[in-house]
Every structure is written in C-alpha cells, then in structure tokens.
Amino acid sequence: MSGSKRGSVKKVVLAYSGGLDTSVILKWLQTTYDCEVVTFTADLGQGEELEPARKKAEMFGVKQIFIEDVREEFVRDFVFPMFRANAMYEGLYLLGTSIARPLIAKRQIEIAREVGADAVCHGATGKGNDQVRFELGYYALKPDIKVIAPWREWELNSRTALIDFAEKHQIPIAKDKRGEAPFSVDANLLHISAEGKVLEDPWVEAPDFVYSRTVDPEKAPDTPEYVEIEFRKGDAVAVNGQALSPAALLTKLNELGGKHGIGRLDLLENRFVGMKSRGIYETPGGTILHMAHRGIEQVTLDRGAAHLKDEIMPRYAELIYNGFWFSPEREMLQALIDKSQENVEGTVRLKLYKGSVNVVGRKSPKSLYSLSHVTFEADSVYDQKDAQGFIKLNALRLRLLNRQKQS
Known part of the structure; x- marks a missing residue:
C-alpha cells in the first residue's frame, strides 16, 4: 500500500485532534501519499488541552501547525443562528455535533488557500454523518478541492490494526487506548456525545459513567436555582444581569445546567446515510438556552410568525443534521428566521431543578401580551x-x- 498514491497530492490540510485515530491518519498520509501534511486543531470548547497536539504534530515533522481558539466564532456564527430557529432534529436533538462540522470545514478550506494545499483530510468513518458534513462543506467552499477520507481508503479496519500501525511507526498510544474504548466521544462547547460499544443495545440503559458534563439529576441540589437570561434580536446577551460574550455565556449556562443535571438525552436517531444509531447527548447550557429562547418568543413573536417558524424548523434542523449548512436553502431559511427575531428582546426567568428547566417568567419592552385583552x-x-x-x-x-x- 505504501507509496501507491505518490504524486497525486502535494499538500493536505488535516483536521487533527492529536488522538490515536488522527495521529495514525497523519502518518498514513505521509507514507501513502508522500505529501506534506499541514495540521489544523480547533479549540471548540471540548475541554481538552491542545498543546499536546502541537508537540505530536512536531514529532511527525509537520512544519505548518494551526491551533486556533474558535469558541467565540463557533457560538456567535453557528450556534446562535441555529438557536434562533429553535432547531431540534427529530424533535429532541439540539445538533451539537452537526453544527461544529461546517466551522471546521470552513477553516480547513481557508487554511488550504493560505498555504497552497490541494487537498483536505478528515478522520470521520465511512458509516457516519460527519464524513457527509465535512465534505459537503469542503465542496461548497472550494469545488475543486481533493478530499481524502482514510477510513474509506485504508485497510486499517479495526482498533487492533490501528494500534499495530501506531506501534510499527512509533506513534505514542495513551495507555487507555490499548484496550477497546468503551464508547466513542465527541465534544465541543455546545455538547458532548457518546456512541458505540456499551451503548449499542438500545434496550440497555446507559451506565452512569457515560455522562461527564451533568450530575445525575437524582443527585442534583435539593434546592431549585433561578436564572435570568436577557435577549437582544433573538440572541442571549446576559445572564443574571451580567453581559457576556457568546462563548462565555454558553460556558456559564453549561456550569448551571451541569450542576442541576439538565440536558441529558438518550436518542435512537436516523443517520443521513440510512442506518439508525443510538447516541447519548449532554447539552446542559443549550437546553437552558433553548427553553429561554422559546420563552422570550412567547411574549414577543406574532402568532403567524411563530407558527411559520415552527413549521419550517424540522426542515432547517434536518439540513444542519445532514450537512447542508452552506446550501442556498439553509441560507434562505436563515434569512426568514433572522427577520422574525428583530423584536425578540427582553428577559426570561427560568427555574432549574433536578434535571428540569422551566420558564417561570418573561418580560419585554417589545411585548405583544396585552393584559387588558x-x-x-x-x-x-x-x-x-x-x-x-x-x-x-x-x-x-x-x-x-x-x-x-x-x-
């Protein structure tokens, strides 16, 4: 296999986490394509230290290493626009993984232009949604880009084969990776998801160790906590009277939601590629934000506008889930949604208690509520x-x- 594709690619931008899979991919690209690899590592708020990724990339002889904090852009330009729509896939899923992919794809293409790369590469498997999301983003932004998807090309089709390849090429392996991983995890500032292994039987309740961002609701505080969220033009701008940037605001809500066991979801969903899969999602801050946004819309949105939004929401959510963030139809729907948010401003008060979040008050200078009527x-x-x-x-x-x- 080695050297079979020499010359077909000169320089590739790899979405690189520094973990076992993408480290193997990095070496595999060098040996299979004999090309220069540029790494891109995004801090999306996954909560992991990113400097080890730099050191690993340097160890592989990578000259151009991009490590970027994109948390503010992620929340401001991707999460917030999506939350203006109250988007939920299949009525439940707040799209935490889906919404991060277009940003990563966008930065990979921008870096490819900057460094003169002719290819991009991702570490998504050939069975999931992420390969579709990444590649639809790549092609929408640079139609002639070459895309390398190792999981669809190589013969390393098992964890054992990956570890063997890693050992053969002196790629450091974390001790816990030498055994079978109990489940697969994806994380960013909006959520953390777990799939596979101990979660594959949809009848068996997910073990408690799967959850990492939220306390067990049964063990959450016995006293409710109230939180006030202020909105302007459909976006949250302050928590309990304190103005916060988009990423700082979501971080604050994650802390509050996690403490009270809010935002757990056990979902058997329909992947775009055709199969059903079971995912365990934790979206503590997002769940609070979703309820708060619904609350402020109740008092500021006209009935016709609100109902039309609810009609198009499943279509909008499906576009994001399936990877069509950069499609004209998503942008058209976004324009409609954003138009509806012009007067969505005011404050919502919510009660957080043992896994539940409920709107208990809302007020707005643009209120359509008339007590006299x-x-x-x-x-x-x-x-x-x-x-x-x-x-x-x-x-x-x-x-x-x-x-x-x-x-």
Missing part, C-alpha cells in the same frame, strides 16, 4: 359579542358539510 375582569377593549360572528363564519363549511352528509 385577556383579563377575566371587565374591560373596554374587547367586545365579546364579536366572537359570535367569528365562530359562525368559521363553522359555515362544517355546517354545509354536515347538511350534505344528511341529504
């Missing part, structure tokens, strides 16, 4: 007699239908 006391703004004609007109077709049935 809904009061059960006497009022001078609504003539209840008007309802009779409204009901009669709406009942007309039903009455005609019934008469036709009787005849």
Whole structure:
C-alpha cells in the first residue's frame, strides 16, 4: 500500500485532534501519499488541552501547525443562528455535533488557500454523518478541492490494526487506548456525545459513567436555582444581569445546567446515510438556552410568525443534521428566521431543578401580551359579542358539510 498514491497530492490540510485515530491518519498520509501534511486543531470548547497536539504534530515533522481558539466564532456564527430557529432534529436533538462540522470545514478550506494545499483530510468513518458534513462543506467552499477520507481508503479496519500501525511507526498510544474504548466521544462547547460499544443495545440503559458534563439529576441540589437570561434580536446577551460574550455565556449556562443535571438525552436517531444509531447527548447550557429562547418568543413573536417558524424548523434542523449548512436553502431559511427575531428582546426567568428547566417568567419592552385583552375582569377593549360572528363564519363549511352528509 505504501507509496501507491505518490504524486497525486502535494499538500493536505488535516483536521487533527492529536488522538490515536488522527495521529495514525497523519502518518498514513505521509507514507501513502508522500505529501506534506499541514495540521489544523480547533479549540471548540471540548475541554481538552491542545498543546499536546502541537508537540505530536512536531514529532511527525509537520512544519505548518494551526491551533486556533474558535469558541467565540463557533457560538456567535453557528450556534446562535441555529438557536434562533429553535432547531431540534427529530424533535429532541439540539445538533451539537452537526453544527461544529461546517466551522471546521470552513477553516480547513481557508487554511488550504493560505498555504497552497490541494487537498483536505478528515478522520470521520465511512458509516457516519460527519464524513457527509465535512465534505459537503469542503465542496461548497472550494469545488475543486481533493478530499481524502482514510477510513474509506485504508485497510486499517479495526482498533487492533490501528494500534499495530501506531506501534510499527512509533506513534505514542495513551495507555487507555490499548484496550477497546468503551464508547466513542465527541465534544465541543455546545455538547458532548457518546456512541458505540456499551451503548449499542438500545434496550440497555446507559451506565452512569457515560455522562461527564451533568450530575445525575437524582443527585442534583435539593434546592431549585433561578436564572435570568436577557435577549437582544433573538440572541442571549446576559445572564443574571451580567453581559457576556457568546462563548462565555454558553460556558456559564453549561456550569448551571451541569450542576442541576439538565440536558441529558438518550436518542435512537436516523443517520443521513440510512442506518439508525443510538447516541447519548449532554447539552446542559443549550437546553437552558433553548427553553429561554422559546420563552422570550412567547411574549414577543406574532402568532403567524411563530407558527411559520415552527413549521419550517424540522426542515432547517434536518439540513444542519445532514450537512447542508452552506446550501442556498439553509441560507434562505436563515434569512426568514433572522427577520422574525428583530423584536425578540427582553428577559426570561427560568427555574432549574433536578434535571428540569422551566420558564417561570418573561418580560419585554417589545411585548405583544396585552393584559387588558385577556383579563377575566371587565374591560373596554374587547367586545365579546364579536366572537359570535367569528365562530359562525368559521363553522359555515362544517355546517354545509354536515347538511350534505344528511341529504
């Protein structure tokens, strides 16, 4: 296999975590393609130290190493626009993994242009959604880019084969990687996900050690905690009166949500490639933010606008899940969503308690709520007699239908 593709690629930008898989990929690219490898490691808030990735890349002789903190861009330009839509895939999943992929793809392409690379490479398997998300992003931004997907090309089709390759090429292996990993993990500032191994039987409850961002709701504090979130144009801008940047705000909500066991999800989902898979997701801050955004929309969004948003949301969420962030239809839907958010401002108060988050108050200078219209006391703004004609007109077709049935 070695040297079989020499000359077909001169320089490749690899999405590099520094873990076993991408370290093997790095060496495999060098031996198989005989090309220069440029590494890109993104700090998306996964909570891991990134300097070891630099040292590992240097050990492989990599000259151009990009390690970037993209947390603010991630939340501001990807997470927040998605949350304006209240996006949930299959009614439950807040799309934590899906929304990170277009940002990584975008930076890889930008770096490829900067360093004159003719190819990009990712470490996603040939069975999952991520290969689709990465590559649709690559092709949307640079149509002529060459894409290398090692898991679809190489013969290293097992953990044992990977470790053998690593040992043969003196690639350091963390001790816990020498055995079978109990499950696969992906993390960023929005969520952490776990798949595979101990989670593959959908009837068996996920063991507690799978969860890392949230305490067991049963062991969460016995006293509820209240939090106030302020919004402007549909985006959260402050927590408990303190103005925060997008990434700092989500970090704060993660702390609060994690402490109270909020945001756990056990989902059997439909992958884009056709199979069903089971994932355990923890999205503590995102779950609070989702509920808060719904809360502020309740008081500021017109009924027609709110219902239209809810109608298009599943389509929008599916586009993100399937990897079409850079598609014209996602951008069209985004424009519609963003238009709806012009007056979505104000403050929401939420109650956090043992895995639950509930909106308990909302106020806004742009409020559409009129106490004088809904009061059960006497009022001078609504003539209840008007309802009779409204009901009669709406009942007309039903009455005609019934008469036709009787005849």
